[in-house]
Amino acid sequence: MNNIKIIYDTMNDLPENIDGKYDIDMLPTTIIFQGKEYKAGVDIDNDEFYKLLRDNKEIPTTSQVTYMTFKETFEKYVKEGKKVLYMAGSSKGSGTYQSAMLAKNDIESDDIY
Structure with a gap:
């Protein structure tokens, strides 16, 4: 699993401190x-x-988490050769999902999910 980077935002209800335990990145609202x-x-x-x-x-x-935050974060891990799995909150509840999709579409990589 060293080639996969999991990223989530604070709209997800993950237990506190899970990011440090499993090397998962949290992008804060x-x-x-x-x-x-x-x-x-x-x-x-x-x-x-x-x-x-x-x-x-x-x-x-x-x-919401900004487009630039997503773009910089996604690019960082893609450049490291990782596949990025972003766990988004609801697209109905926030513009955060839309920011992530815009950033994903502006990066030339098929390794962002």
Whole structure:
């Protein structure tokens, strides 16, 4: 499995710390709460996020993973000779899937799934 790189975004409900245990990359969405930006799973964990929700009346917003983040990440692993398997969240719930597809289509490789 050394030639396969698995990538997911934070819309997937994978257990925390699975990425380090299995060398899987997580691409974080951005959570915007009270004017401050957090990278989900990086700057803030689930417990901290839910505490913010309980302690405040404001509802946070999110920002999708960008096209450039996908393009750079996909290119990095393709150049290393890896097949990339991206596990996407729903295309109905976020523009993240569309960003990933645009990046995939702009890379000359048949090794991105």
